[in-house]
Amino acid sequence: MQIKSTIHLLITGGTLDKQYQASTGELFFPGTHLPILLKEANSTLAIECTVLMQKDSLNMTDEDRAQICQACIDSPQKAIVITHGTDTMVDTALVLQQQADLTSKTVILTGAMRPFMLGNSDASFNLGAALMAAQLADPGVYIVMNGQIFNADNVQKNRQLGQFKPL
């Protein structure tokens, strides 16, 4: 077991980063809340943080996924955590898994079913699990949700339950 010491955190948005906007009564992206989450968590990890986009994953395009791929390839780190909307998280994971250039890296996708800023959220739990998985898991592309780690090619989201399950 080799513990990777620095983690690259790539932020793409998703439910985790949404906030309630009082003037419209809708959810929106005011900017990432990951620094607030990590401070509340008392994290002392060496984390390099890059905000790639702030998008609902239902609106993610092939270009967005290519950009995420490239960011993983370009990263100097062997341990990468990507925050991502849950609806198309599996799609992005599969794209990353097909990248020959990423086979030496541990890439973890995670997100939340309830925005961090609305309280009573799964965001902190998921991020804690994802950051630990990035340090400990063998190279590969994984989804960490519901306390579990899934291989990119053996996971699906059950939308009715709001849970990730093996195929």
Add this chain to the structure above:
Amino acid sequence: MQIKSTIHLLITGGTLDKQYQASTGELFFPGTHLPILLKEANSTLAIECTVLMQKDSLNMTDEDRAQICQACIDSPQKAIVITHGTDTMVDTALVLQQQADLTSKTVILTGAMRPFMLGNSDASFNLGAALMAAQLADPGVYIVMNGQIFNADNVQKNRQLGQFKPL
């Protein structure tokens, strides 16, 4: 990398489980909040849960540590997470590490600097990280705090910073 599928969660109390008592203006243990935390986290892990005690770790005795040890030995699971007060977490970890009967198990101690029920707590983040470490880490006794995993014999708590650091 072998992922352990069932986790035994041993609950001993600590700051994580404290709550504010309005009638006295003090913190107390009304019973563990771990089930609430795991539900909020949408955990689908197979978790066996045992409440051993509800104690401030400053009040833990040798008998308490012997009881925790025995619970780890008696557990049918290879992956164990112990929630524990932070002040003497290292002491308990060292006792567990000296147990010859535990060398085939992955034992993770974790806790929180702020009670889960007071909001803005590190509890969910720490528990997410600890449960993932229990699934992925090699056999041994570890402390998971601040997003990091420490070997039981190479960690100390810096009380002024409220952070765990290597020796």
Add this chain to the structure above:
Amino acid sequence: MQIKSTIHLLITGGTLDKQYQASTGELFFPGTHLPILLKEANSTLAIECTVLMQKDSLNMTDEDRAQICQACIDSPQKAIVITHGTDTMVDTALVLQQQADLTSKTVILTGAMRPFMLGNSDASFNLGAALMAAQLADPGVYIVMNGQIFNADNVQKNRQLGQFKPL
């Protein structure tokens, strides 16, 4: 100053009662949260509580307003608090003010700019102010928001600021 001893709380929905639905990523009405709010507030007021509807006030019809009116007229109480969406709160207040049958009652409309269940909400503050105004204010129809009490015929909502102001 005569303090009215029992308050009739008429619940119509509005932002105050919305909650985030993880499966859809949208806000919805799972049922009123007023009992939770009043318990958290340690209220010992004698409150009679009626849920008339659970509606976004933008969707309120003339029939809905007629129903609210009738509920105020039918109430045996002299002090009435109505929870209501903020977007058309003034419209409903004006309808109530035109009711000759209500001139002997103190009717207070209030609501919230952020749902109670999302945390960091103005709901508890507004309800505390509204319930106090219902006990103390002279008969009439009022809106209580932003810590202030406005006559029904001298108030408007500034949507950009999300605040109520005199005309």
Add this chain to the structure above:
Amino acid sequence: MQIKSTIHLLITGGTLDKQYQASTGELFFPGTHLPILLKEANSTLAIECTVLMQKDSLNMTDEDRAQICQACIDSPQKAIVITHGTDTMVDTALVLQQQADLTSKTVILTGAMRPFMLGNSDASFNLGAALMAAQLADPGVYIVMNGQIFNADNVQKNRQLGQFKPL
């Protein structure tokens, strides 16, 4: 009914303003949270704010009460809200009521059974009620807690229930 337009908020501490200190595991006074509370509440009231002290009301001395009295007398406002610990709130209210110089002012004491910063608190509800009572109530000294308004000479705290009741 005459609505007082500006309110003097005198802050003395009490449970409302306490926060959890991670390094010691105890509650302390890091400075008042009233501005945060009022912002969350979207208050647009004209409020003049003075921090007199940050004290647990069990530690309040005759000198402290004399200081609070003097601040009420010196205030240019007719409407005054005092935040105060609940344990000796009645004592302070009675001292204020004996002040001949205050008979033309409406003075409201309020507080909280759970600190604002611990979440799920009664602080915002109580402050909303107190600020409204300060605007509407006849001159006199009152306690506003549990959604109710009590005359200073007809109220006691039931410590077991954590509620204020008439004598």
